[in-house]
Amino acid sequence: AQTVTQSQPEMSVQEAETVTLSCTYDTSENNYYLFWYKQPPSRQMILVIRQEAYKQQNATENRFSVNFQKAAKSFSLKISDSQLGDTAMYFCAFYNTNAGKSTFGDGTTLTVKP
Amino acid sequence: DTGVSQDPRHKITKRGQNVTFRCDPISEHNRLYWYRQTLGQGPEFLTYFQNEAQLEKSRLLSDRFSAERPKGSFSTLEIQRTEQGDSAMYLCASSSHPFSPSTDTQYFGPGTRLTVL
Numbered sequence: 001a002q003t004v005t006q007s008q009p010e011m012s013v014q015e016a017e018t019v020t021l022s023c024t025y026d027t028s029e030n031n032y033y034l035f036w037y038k039q040p041p042s043r044q045m046i047l048v049i050r051q052e053a054y055k056q057q058n059a060t061e062n063r064f065s066v067n068f069q070k071a072a073k074s075f076s077l078k079i080s081d082s083q084l085g086d087t088a089m090y091f092c093a094f095y096n097t098n099a100g101k102s103t104f105g106d107g108t109t110l111t112v113k114p
Numbered sequence: 115d116t117g118v119s120q121d122p123r124h125k126i127t128k129r130g131q132n133v134t135f136r137c138d139p140i141s142e143h144n145r146l147y148w149y150r151q152t153l154g155q156g157p158e159f160l161t162y163f164q165n166e167a168q169l170e171k172s173r174l175l176s177d178r179f180s181a182e183r184p185k186g187s188f189s190t191l192e193i194q195r196t197e198q199g200d201s202a203m204y205l206c207a208s209s210s211h212p213f214s215p216s217t218d219t220q221y222f223g224p225g226t227r228l229t230v231l
Contacts, residue, residue, distance in 0.1 A: 004156075035219060045157075045205070045222040091156050095220070100145060100169060100211065102220060104156030 002027045002094050006105035013082045014113050020067075021077045021108045023092030030054075033095040034068065035102070036077045040088040048090070051075065082112045118223035120206050126229045127196055134192045135226045139208030146189050147220060148181055149205040150174065157205050163189060164211060196230045203227050 003026045013019035025034070036048040051059045051068050059066050063083075067076045079086055092105040119138045127133050139146045144165050149157035160179070161171045165186040175181075178196075183189040193200055204227075207220040 033213065033219075037222075044224045047219045047221075050219055093156075097212070100162055100164070101147065101159045102149075102157075103159070106156050107154070 002029070002096060002103045004092055004094050004103050004105040006092055006108050008108045009106070010109045010111075012111040012113055013079075015082055015084060017082055018078060018080045019082055019110065021079075021090055021092075021110065023075045023077070023105055025073050025075065025092070025094045025103075027073070027094065027096075029096055029098065031097045033097065034066075034075045035093045035095065036064070036066070036075075037091045037093060037104075038086075038088045039091065039107075045091070049077065079110075084112050084114060086110060087112045118206055118208050118221050120204075120223040120226050122226055123224060124227045124229075126231065128231050129196060129198060131196055132192065132194045133196060133228065134190055135204055135206075135228075137189045137191070137206030137208075137223060139188070139206070140221055141187075143208035143210050143221075144186070145209045145211045146183055147207040147209075148189070148191055149207065151203040151205055151225070152201075160191075160204075193228075196228075198230045201228055201230045 005024045032053045034051045037045045039045045049061045063080045065078045089107045091107045093102045095102045121136045147162040148160040151157040163183040178194045181191045203225040205225045206223040209220045
């Protein structure tokens with residue numbers, strides 16, 4: 001079974017600064033995807049960024065980038081130039097390609113302060 | 115296509131009543147997933163379908179829970195004899211399978227918030 005751990009229940013950052021959210025996971029699978037999702041208060045969960053496990057290059061998406069360390073089973077999210085609209089709960093998720101389901105961490109609540 | 119939709123968005127029921135939720139996935143997606151999310155927690159997997167076939171059910175899905183996807187399009191999740199512990203957000207997601215190489219993911223609906231009194 002896969003487990004996903006997000007060790008930071010809450011974090012805050014000043015507007016325009018950079019913040020890193022941590023995520024570690026445990027699996028014996030080789031073929032999987034990792035995702036960061038954003039869930040604003042009372043709003044829908046949306047994809048922030050994805051990483052295929054077989055790709056060594058870290059994914060980037062505008063202000064969002066990941067540090068994927070496959071051997072260490074670590075998948076952190078860096079948000080640059082933080083904006084007030086980034087305030088949300090962020091979930092790290094592991095998608096098991098063979099089993100067809102995602103395992104989520106318990107989330108990190110990020111607050112961007114003006 | 116406007117994305118994954120769920121109905122109703124909110125449901126309040128009394129303990130012991132039956133409730134049914136509906137999920138309409140993105141039309142071209144062959145996989146459909148149900149998750150449950152309680153306050154302050156990440157979503158927990160309940161079950162998923164490949165077309166109309168239910169391929170896996172979590173141990174969280176007790177005998178009071180049943181899910182269907184009769185024509186491989188929309189899905190329903192029914193909870194019989196609801197209990198207060200069933201109060202949660204029920205999320206539906208859909209995806210294509212296999213994932214496309216660079217862009218695909220699970221797309222989530224807005225969820226149905228269930229409150230059992």
